[in-house]
Amino acid sequence: MEGYQVIHEKSPAFYDNYDRKAEMQHQTHYCPGCGHGIAHKLIAEALTELGLKDRAILVSPVGCSVFAYYYFDVGNVQVAHGRAPAAATALKRSNPDSIVMAYQGDGDLAAIGTAEIIHAANRGENICVFFVNNSVYGMTGGQMAPTTLVGQKSTTSPWGRRAGNEGLPLHVCELLAALETPTYIERVALTDMKNIMKAKKAVKKALQIQKDHGGFSLIELLSPCPTILKMDPVVARKWVSETLAKAFPLGVFRDRKPELPVDAIVPHLTVAEALGVEEDQSNEPVIRRHHHTRDLTVKIAGFGGQGILLMGQLLAEMGLREQMEVSWLPSYGPEMRSGSAHCHVTLSHDRIGTPLISQPEVLIAMNELSLHKFASSVASGGLVLYNGTKLPEGFSAKQARVVCVPVSEIADRLGSAKVANVVMLGALLEETECLPAETAMAVIETMVKNPKMLALDRQAIAAGCDYVDTQIEIGAVSQPDGYSY
Amino acid sequence: MSSQPRGNVIIDPEECKGCGLCVESCPPECLELAPQLSKYGVHPAQYSGEGCTGCGACFYCCPEPGAIVVERLTPPAKAASAIPLPQEVAHEATL
Numbered sequence: 350m351e352g353y354q355v356i357h358e359k360s361p362a363f364y365d366n367y368d369r370k371a372e373m374q375h376q377t378h379y380c381p382g383c384g385h386g387i388a389h390k391l392i393a394e395a396l397t398e399l400g401l402k403d404r405a406i407l408v409s410p411v412g413c414s415v416f417a418y419y420y421f422d423v424g425n426v427q428v429a430h431g432r433a434p435a436a437a438t439a440l441k442r443s444n445p446d447s448i449v450m451a452y453q454g455d456g457d458l459a460a461i462g463t464a465e466i467i468h469a470a471n472r473g474e475n476i477c478v479f480f481v482n483n484s485v486y487g488m489t490g491g492q493m494a495p496t497t498l499v500g501q502k503s504t505t506s507p508w509g510r511r512a513g514n515e516g517l518p519l520h521v522c523e524l525l526a527a528l529e530t531p532t533y534i535e536r537v538a539l540t541d542m543k544n545i546m547k548a549k550k551a552v553k554k555a556l557q558i559q560k561d562h563g564g565f566s567l568i569e570l571l572s573p574c575p576t577i578l579k580m581d582p583v584v585a586r587k588w589v590s591e592t593l594a595k596a597f598p599l600g601v602f603r604d605r606k607p608e609l610p611v612d613a614i615v616p617h618l619t620v621a622e623a624l625g626v627e628e629d630q631s632n633e634p635v636i637r638r639h640h641h642t643r644d645l646t647v648k649i650a651g652f653g654g655q656g657i658l659l660m661g662q663l664l665a666e667m668g669l670r671e672q673m674e675v676s677w678l679p680s681y682g683p684e685m686r687s688g689s690a691h692c693h694v695t696l697s698h699d700r701i702g703t704p705l706i707s708q709p710e711v712l713i714a715m716n717e718l719s720l721h722k723f724a725s726s727v728a729s730g731g732l733v734l735y736n737g738t739k740l741p742e743g744f745s746a747k748q749a750r751v752v753c754v755p756v757s758e759i760a761d762r763l764g765s766a767k768v769a770n771v772v773m774l775g776a777l778l779e780e781t782e783c784l785p786a787e788t789a790m791a792v793i794e795t796m797v798k799n800p801k802m803l804a805l806d807r808q809a810i811a812a813g814c815d816y817v818d819t820q821i822e823i824g825a826v827s828q829p830d831g832y833s834y
Numbered sequence: 835m836s837s838q839p840r841g842n843v844i845i846d847p848e849e850c851k852g853c854g855l856c857v858e859s860c861p862p863e864c865l866e867l868a869p870q871l872s873k874y875g876v877h878p879a880q881y882s883g884e885g886c887t888g889c890g891a892c893f894y895c896c897p898e899p900g901a902i903v904v905e906r907l908t909p910p911a912k913a914a915s916a917i918p919l920p921q922e923v924a925h926e927a928t929l
Contacts, residue, residue, distance in 0.1 A: 350842045354908050357893040359900030375846075379897060381853035381876070386897025393899065420899065542859055542891040549894070575853070582853040 362393035362402045362422055369419040378416055382582020384539040384572025384589075385414050388481055391545070392450065393421065395553040399560060405448045406440050408433040410462075412454035413488045414481065431462020434469035437476045448559055451478045455496040456486040459519050463495075466521070470565050473530035473607055477555040478567040480521060483574035484593055491577035495519035498596050518596060522569050526602035532564035534603040538571040540590035544599070564607060571597060626795060642671045644698060645783045646706045650691035650723050651715025651736070656770035660713070661692035663774060666792045667784045668696040676704035689718060696783060711781060712749070713773055715756075717741050724749065734776060736769070752780060752821065759812050768809040775813020786810055841888020842905040843881045849901035852876030856892035856902065865892060 366374040379385050396402045406424035409417040410433050418425030424447070428436040433451035441449040451469075458466050458480050466478065485503055486492040493503040493510060496518050500509040510518075522536045533555055537548035548570055555566035571593050573585035580588060621627065647664065651657045658679045668675035678693040693706040708728040714720035715736045724733055727749040738755045754776045760769035771793070778786050789810055797803045843865070845856075850872070856879050857865045864885035867877040879892075888906035896902045 350844075350905055352838070352908055353842050353905035355903060356888060356906045357890045357902070357904040359903075363899045375849050375900070376851070377898060381851035381897075382855055383897050386899065387894065390894070390897075390899055542861075542889075542894060545894045582855055583858045586855060586858075 360390065360393035360397050362396045362405075363389075363420055364422045367419045369416055377420060379413065380574075380576045382573060382575040382585060383413070384483065384570065384574070385481060387539045387545060388452075388479060388548075388570050388572065389417065389420060391549045391552045392452075392479060394549065395556050396423065396448075398553065399556055401448045401556060401560060404446060405450065406437075406444070408437045408440065408449065408451045410451075410453040410457040411488075412457050412486075414452055414454060415488070417452055431457050431460070432465055433457070433462065434465040434474070434476070434478060437478075438469055438472070438474050441474060441476050448556060449476045450556075451476060453478065453480055454487065455480070455482040455484065455494045455521075456489075456492075459495040459521050466567075467525070467528075470525045470531050470567065471528050473532070473564045473609070475559055475562055475564055476566075477559050478565075479552065479555075480567055480569045481572045482521075482569055482593075482597065483572045483577070483589075484518075485574060485577045487574050487577050496521075496597075498593070520597065522567065522597075522602045525567060530565060530607050530609070531567065531603050532606055533558050533566035533601075534568075535601045536569040536571065536597060536599050538589055538594050538599055539573070540571070540586050540594070544590070547599075569597070571599075624795075641785050642668070642673055642696070642698070643781070643783045645694075645696045645711060645781060646709045646728075647694045647696075647711045647713065647777070648691060648706055648709035648723060648726070649694065649713040649715070650689065650719035651713075652718070653690045655690075655715045656767070657690045657715060658692050660770040660774055661694045663771075663789065663792055663796075664694045664696070664777075664784075667788045668694075670788050670792060671784060673698060674701050676701045678704035678706075689722070691719065691723070711777065713777060715769070715773065720744065724751075732780065734773065734780065736773065752776075752817070754813070754816055754821075756813065759816060760809065763805060763808050763812060765805055768805055771806050771809035772813040772816075775810040775815075776817045777813075778810075779814040779817040786814055838907060839884055839886050840907050841886035842907075843886050843888075843892060844903040844905070845879050845881060846901050846903075847872050847878040847880070849898050850876070850878035851898065851901075852878050853897065854879065855895045855897070859891045859895035861889060861891060862887055 368374055377386055396405050402423060407417060407421050409415055409427040411430040418427055433453050437449045437451040482496050484496050486494050491504045493506040497503055497510050498518055499512050502509050522534050525531055526534050535551045537551050538544045539548060551568045555568050558566050571589050573589045575582045575585035578585050649657050649661050661677050665675040665677040674697045676695045680691045695701050708726060710728050710731045712723050712727045712733045720735055724746040727733055729748040731749040733746055733749050733751040735751060735753050736756050737753050739753055756769045756772040759772045760766050774789060778784055793806045854867055857867060862885040864882050865879050866882055868880045872878045888904055890904050893902045893904045
């Protein structure tokens with residue numbers, strides 16, 4: 350207006366439009382009267398005032414604020430339930446100049462994420478945690494949270510929380526203040542102008558501490574959830590100040606720089622020393638032997654105990670030696686304890702985007718089950734190396750070339766079934782020419798100390814190469830030219 | 835000039851969800867919920883047109899990041915000054 354100047358408006362740390370959905374891009378998704386919007390506003394203002402917006406990374410939780418990344422125009426990461434402090438630790442340590450904030454609700458931080466927050470605080474990570482406590486699980490419909498008050502009804506405590514059965518409300522600030530390492534812990538309430546101004550000061554102070562490399566800070570913001578509390582927004586806010594803030598007293602629980610013992614100098618080993626290999630001291634430019642290597646994505650599958658994961662590691666290690674970018678992604682889970690196992694290996698001359706391979710160029714199927722399970726996922730024009738003398742009855746993979754190499758039999762003949770994977774590695778190298786076979790031996794020599802095994806491995810590589818070179822013949826596989834199309 | 839309110843508040847009815855927290859929080863009680871419904875089916879907050887002091891309570895109590903803009907009367911000395919305040923520059927840049 351004429352003669353007036355703007356003193357409060359939307360912070361530039363927010364996006365102009367929130368493109369979460371096609372419609373209503375000017376509104377947040379929060380319910381009317383929700384405290385999250387106020388908490389967002391305070392964080393955005395503090396970032397702007399401290400000039401930290403362009404260095405900031407916000408870690409969104411699971412909960413109603415899962416969509417915070419649609420609102421904050423900063424670096425954004427959204428993580429699994431409760432894991433924000435762990436992800437924030439990684440982000441901060443790998444980007445020390447960034448300002449990392451974990452934004453979490455009470456279900457996220459005080460229930461499923463209890464371990465993460467305690468250990469991040471105990472390590473004194475230089476991060477800020479904004480802990481929004483509304484005393485219930487909001488997004489999922491009002492279940493009891495660790496912060497639910499005694500007597501408070503929720504969908505999972507329909508007669509009210511009973512201390513004898515569900516324990517007492519968890520006081521996160523008090524809990525963390527018992528640790529030596531945190532720098533700043535305060536509980537504030539988003540209830541009225543006075544308390545919101547206190548909250549603003551606390552949020553800004555926490556960010557300032559991080560900016561000054563001051564250590565770990567946590568701000569707990571008591572916040573109204575009118576929808577779940579089934580209250581009018583004004584009444585919900587009153588409930589927070591009159592009831593919730595009684596059970597969770599406001600105030601500063603920690604405000605001092607921790608005095609930690611100065612650690613002795615950490616013993617330092619170079620990678621070469623740790624691995625027991627000789628470091629290359631020459632300053633000559635690395636010659637990339639591109640003509641010896643090629644980009645390849647490989648899926649190796651079989652049953653646990655066949656050396657599936659080890660074969661992947663060998664391949665990746667070989668790629669490293671040839672100055673390639675590599676990734677190795679093992680499958681974890683119950684299949685690690687017998688049953689099927691598989692891993693993904695990428696060899697590349699460029700940076701690798703993801704270690705996950707949905708359409709491998711090469712599938713190594715060490716048993717029939719893996720062949721049936723994964724052959725259809727092989728990229729068009731790809732290759733399947735199958736451990737067997739011929740393909741199973743009725744099997745066909747139209748898009749890929751299938752080569753049968755009976756590596757288990759070959760390994761048995763060599764004297765140990767254990768080297769079947771090495772025979773297969775030899776076959777792979779010969780068939781795809783992705784890496785030189787002598788690199789494989791160089792890698793194996795660093796890993797295998799037993800001279801007998803080493804000799805066997807050498808034979809195994811040679812046998813695999815030789816089989817592909819000379820033995821693939823009529824009858825070995827289903828097609829007369831030695832291949833199955 | 836003395837009759838002019840010290841502050842002014844602009845509420846975007848498109849962004850307001852009608853929670854009423856600003857109305858409750860306003861110290862001079864110059865905000866109200868509009869009798870008519872917005873297109874979202876809520877009674878959006880509105881400024882009665884007089885009494886605003888520019889304190890900013892409504893802005894901080896409002897959960898929507900951009901629903902409320904608060905202005906304050908430019909002091910005459912500063913209004914006459916040729917050098918605009920940094921805040922004014924920033925605001926004009928976004929217009």
